[in-house]
Structure formats: C-alpha cells, structure tokens
Amino acid sequence: MTTPARASMPADALLTDLYQLTMIQAYWEHGMTETATFDLICRRLPPNRNLLIACGLEAALEYLEGVAVTAADLEYLASLNRFSTDFLDRLERLRFQGEVRAVPEGTPVFGNEPILEVTASLPEAQMVETYLLGAIHHQTMAASAAYRLAAAARGTPVVDFGTRHAQGAAAGADTARAAYIAGLAGTSNVAAGRRYGVPISGTMAHSYIQAHERESDALASFAATHRATTLLVDTYDIRRGVGFVVDLAERQGGESDVAAIRIDSGDLGANARMAREVLDGAGLTAVRIIVSGDLDAERIAELVDAGAPIDGYGVGTALAVSTDAPYLDTAYKLAEYAGQGRMKLAASKRTWPGRKQVFRQFENGLAVRDVLAVADEPLDGRPLLQPVMTGGQRLDGTQPSLNAIRRHAKQSLAELPQRVTGLAPADRPYQITVSDKLKRTAEALERRLRAEA
C-alpha cells in the first residue's frame, strides 16, 4: 500500500457563506479583531441515534492549514461591488492562525457537546465556519450511520457501495473514510483507497453479465481473469446463476477458485439459503455469500437474527445519505469574545458560554456520564477536547493513522453502556450533565443579556 496522497490544491476560500465575508468586512471596519472562541456542536441527537461518532477533523484541519483566497477569488469578489478595497486587501493576506481543540476522530459524542472548538481572531474564526461545519457534519453523520450498520452485522463484514448516491463521487470518498473509521470493512470507492487508505473492494456489476450473450460465458471469463473473485449470480435467475458457478467449479475439477457469489435482489435471506444449499450440495462450502440491495441497519439485523447464511453485506443508499437520520442539528456558536462569555437566548437554540471541556466519567471501566464544564475545572474523568492546532499549524503527534482512528472508535464504543451502543433507542439516554460552575456562569450572563436596554 502506498502512502495516501494528499490534496495539493489550496483549499477554496470561497467555499463559504457570503455572510461570513460581509461580517468580516464589518469586523475589520469597527476594529472587532479580538480573540473569539466558537464551538462546533450537534445540538440534539437525531431521533434514530443514541450516539454520534465524531468524524471529519482531518479534513477540517487540512482546510485550516491551507485556506487562502486566490487572485481569481479576489477578482470575483471585486466584481460584486459590495466589498471595500481595504477589505479585499486584508482578505488577500488573511490566513487561519488560530488554535483548535477537538474531540479525537472516532470518539462517540452526544448532544450539545463541543466536537471542535476554534479560538482565533474573530475574522479568522468567522471565515472558516461554513467549511468546518460541512466537513464535520458530513463525516460525523456518515460515521454515525456506518456504526449502526456494523453493529447490526455483529462481526460480519459490511462494505460501502454507496458512492453513486453520495453528493458527487468526491463526497462519496469522504463518506467511505468516515464509514471505515466507524467499523465498516471497506468501500468500493477507489479514490477513498488512494486518498485515505481505506481498503477497497468490488468485482463485477450486472452490466458485465449482460454484455455477454450467455451468462455462463460471462461468469467463466470473469473468473479466468480474476482469481478468488466474487461472481454476481442474480442477473436473470438466481438459481440458474448459482448453477453456473457450480458448473465452473466442476470444470475446474471440483475445486472452485471462486471466493464468493453476490446476490443483489429479491428476498436476500431466502436467496442466500437457497444458494448455500446448492453450493454446499456441490461441495463448495468455502464459497462465501455476499448480499446487497436496499440494505439498512434494520434489514441487516433481521437477516442476522434469522440466521441467514450471509458472509458479507454491501450497503449503498442507507449509508450514502444516512436515510434514517439524513442530517444532524449541527451549529458553530460563538462562546466567547474578548475574554467575555457569549450565548444565544433564542428559543430552543440556547448555547453554553465560554471555553469548555467535556469530562467523560467512568465507573468500573464503563463510561457513566459526560460533564460539560468550564475548560479549566479540575473535574474527574477523561477530558475529550484535546489541543490539535496552534498558530494555524497542526500539533506534532496529533495526526493518528486511519487505522489508529478506527481502533480508537472501537475501543471508545466498548467503554459505553450497552443500552446506548445497541440499535434500539436507549431506554435511558447516556447521561450528560452540566457543571455547577458552568451553570452559574451562564445564569449570570443571561441576566446581563436580558437586562440590556
């Protein structure tokens, strides 16, 4: 395996909401350039999630290190006739030089906990909001959906086949990375293999069979080219397709070189049982059965519960768009400016002010609660927010390999109570408490904000 290639292009600074730029112009004009802290949080868990898997930090930090406007960007912005020359001059020189603390990728997180915290001069921190939200939202959503697929399969490998239903194939590569971190076995997306080192898998589609006059010829020719491959058997009639695989083994002297068959339609459990009987009857007990087609966590769990003889699952749309929770309630909220805590009072969008820490507290090796606290409180428990960037540069030793992130996810999940790691809604959600000090700080700030005339 070669080292995954990194994007060599500078991050596109115009991948942002226009209001970030209009606000920056106003901040500069009025000297609002003191240090700000923003929290990136998911306010509430979606109905179908007991937990989220934090993901997307690597993409976020790569962006922060590289983001800069280009001459073409400035030309475009000037053409809008809404920005001052002074603003454009300063924007040209703007780089992110701030500090980032973050929950390590692969860590399970819950509602209202900061996943990432940016501390930088206000314009810098504002500039990067949209991109950071996009990266963290997308990969956290994908990892959280993937975790459930892996949990449903109880150890049987699940592979991502979803790129065609992603928001473009490049987004699909990011989904594949997040899904691998959360426990999937690999992806069909080749760029995810090259860019991120995700194991890739895939052999043949129906079009290969259809392009041949005879299905039997198609299967034989493919097996001749690829050793230990997976043959697709359901293009016309599954029983007939499996029969051709048996014929192929007989022509090879009873020792099939075929590693597996794939079934992509119909009643997957019944079809797998039928195929298993036919294969076993021919002595092909080592040929595995892979299924795909409209699978989600619930259907996989049903197949596993029913004892279907299935050795691998391919999942597409349910992962690509996270069908049962297609978005998260993420936000990037100002928590502090110029040393003063800040919060929003608007109904249902309350936030906690100031720099914070999340302490995960354990009893007998099991995580029992998270405490949202003021950053420097000396509380028991494991602090989840870790420094990862300072002065706009990643800290040494804070870039774990993809497989290290994946192991961290597995270990962190194993530390949680089983009621929240299962597929069913937890009878009692994981406990999140707020420290007394943070509560007092918020109450004092709220009184002051409400009193302002």
Place this chain on the structure above:
Amino acid sequence: MTTPARASMPADALLTDLYQLTMIQAYWEHGMTETATFDLICRRLPPNRNLLIACGLEAALEYLEGVAVTAADLEYLASLNRFSTDFLDRLERLRFQGEVRAVPEGTPVFGNEPILEVTASLPEAQMVETYLLGAIHHQTMAASAAYRLAAAARGTPVVDFGTRHAQGAAAGADTARAAYIAGLAGTSNVAAGRRYGVPISGTMAHSYIQAHERESDALASFAATHRATTLLVDTYDIRRGVGFVVDLAERQGGESDVAAIRIDSGDLGANARMAREVLDGAGLTAVRIIVSGDLDAERIAELVDAGAPIDGYGVGTALAVSTDAPYLDTAYKLAEYAGQGRMKLAASKRTWPGRKQVFRQFENGLAVRDVLAVADEPLDGRPLLQPVMTGGQRLDGTQPSLNAIRRHAKQSLAELPQRVTGLAPADRPYQITVSDKLKRTAEALERRLRAEA
C-alpha cells in the same frame, strides 16, 4: 460579473467503484471492446415527487472531457496487486471518446426515462458510470427539491442557505447551481457564484450580534458598513431587535437605509406579522422581512396560505439533503452491446433494451404524455434526448448559459399539466407510455434470455 472559472484540474479517474476497473480488465482480456450503450435513468419517482428536474449534465460532460488516470493513480493501482501490467498500460491511455445524448438540463422528467445515454466502447462506457451517476443523481435530486420550494413560495424569492448541511461545502456549491436552475433566487455559497454564476446573497449571522456587548451597537455598526443590508433581529428578543432597527432609522432621520430584517427562530408567521406592524407603525413600510429556520416546502406553503407578510425565504437543510426525498432510484443500465439489445430481468429492476428516444407529446400547447420509444421511431412529439457529445468532445452550441437553463426549466414546467406541477401528489400521474415497437423488441429479447440454458 466575471466569467465563471472552470475547474482546471483533470477529473479524478479514481472517483469510481472498484468493480468498474476489474470489469474493464476482464473486458480487455476477452476482447469485449465493441460499442455499448448505457442509459442513466431514475427507475421510479420518489413518493413525494410528481416529477424530477434533470440536472448535472454540465458536470458530467466536463468530467467526460477530462477524465484520465495520473501516474500517482497508476502507482496506487499497481500497489493493490490485483491488476495486470497490460491493464495498467491500457488504462493509462484510456480516454472517453464516446457519444452522449441527454435530456437538456432543467427539463422535467419522470420515472424510467433515460436522462442521459452514453454510447462508447464498453470499457470507456463502464469507466465513467460511478461519476456520472453521482453528478446526475445529486443535482437532479437538488433541483427537484428546489423546484418544490420555489413553487411553494409562489413568486416570493427563496434562497439556498444549505451549504453547511451539504456533504461538504463543494457539494453545496453544486446543490446551489441545481437549485438556481430550478427556480431559487440565489445562494449563500460564494463558490457557486464564482464557479457557476449563481447570484449570491447573505449579510449577517447571530455571531455578529453576540460578539458585541450590545445588540443595538451591533446592528448600527453593521448598517454603517453595509448599505441596504439585512439585519438579523432574533438573537435575544425579536420585538426588541425590531425596535433597534426602528431606532436606527430614527437616528438616520426616519429614512432607514436598512433593506430588510431577518427572523430565524420561533413562530415565523407570527413573528413576521409582529415585525411588520412595528415597522409599518414607524413608517418603515419599505423594509422587507426575510425568514429562515427549519423551512421546507410545506411550511413555506403554509406561511404563504396564511398571508404572512414575508418577502423572502432562506432554506437550508430541506434543500441540502432533500429531506422529503433524500435519494433517487437512479441507475446506469446496459441497453445495447455490439448492436444487440440488452436488458435485466431481475425482479423490480427490469429495463428497456436498445437505443431509445423519449417523445413528449402535446395537445393544445400542453404536454399530455411521454412516449418511450426505439430511438429512430418516427413518432409525434418533442424528442427529449439530444446529442451533446461526440468523440468525447462537447458539440458546439450545446452549452447553454446558466440563465438559459433556468429559463428552459421554467418554460418546460409551464408546459406540464398543473396536477403534476403542484406540491400535492397528482391525483393522476403524468402519462408515460411505451411504444409498441419497443415493447415487441423487449418481449423478443426476454424470450431469448429466459431460454438460454
């Protein structure tokens, strides 16, 4: 407005499913390089859609013109130890040199109609499947969701604020393009402005208000920097926020330079009415009211029906992930190889063989049905599939401007019966018929495929 910049990087050839590459190796080894035709279709409309707006062709064609593996790609593929040297040599030289026919972007389409048809040597046509599906699926889904938002607002502008919930901010720019084509007024995504020429909009977020000690100071300073801007009034208390806007106008001599206020929380209809009364009471009848926050087509329609005094809507998540139809049942299906029709017989995934045409038939200026037919049938009606690429190069005169595409969408929608252009499920779906000739062709082919021993 400057000319939108084009991506200068070659399209990433590894943004594909691995099975495309394993199939290509087998095709080459076995001399399967004759001409193939694939259809890109949406098999069935989702439950919440009476129609789709075809979109994404521009991205698809740009990819087809540029796709090529790089030296780094080949090095990665070689490292997998699953491809032959001959395959890698040939892959290095592979370029898409085929022909494409497509429904023009912005055209309303229905289930089982080819949106795009690729005719090329089998390996070339196979190589491009994943990327084309990703581009067409994403933008068609986004345009179709956006159309409903625009229809719900009945002429009041709707703007895309959804980038933060897209699958990364780059996907958000593509969503913004599709949404503008389908009738939205613009987007907050600045890159969508620069890349595609979509009008951009946006002024301030809550963080601007919160960064100031006093909300009134924040509103005043922003209005001092930006003329004719939109001020956000709901950070702490909406009535108080609107009051500050009135104060600001009074300090400016009763003539507010503020163009609009934005309300992002609470009961948007009630809040808009309250704000309208306060503004009108102060003589600020020209100050518009923009609302945002958890809006979708149904909520916009309710606000419009209730006569809420709202002058613009900002929509985020409902567009970014198409919440009411978060994926389409798209597929890329082999229709012909070496001059012979091909089809799949697997349950519920039947396809129509051969090169086809869709004829949209009109009565009294209104489209009454589409007929799916053999490509060269001399049927009445407007043929929807148009040649757009030959020899791997776009045909001259087949690249309409973004605004021409948007006008085409509007005109094509106006030609459809009102029962299918409304938000409610059509009492009778738009009629799609299949020509007798295409039916006979399919039946003959099916008999032959079922008979194969």
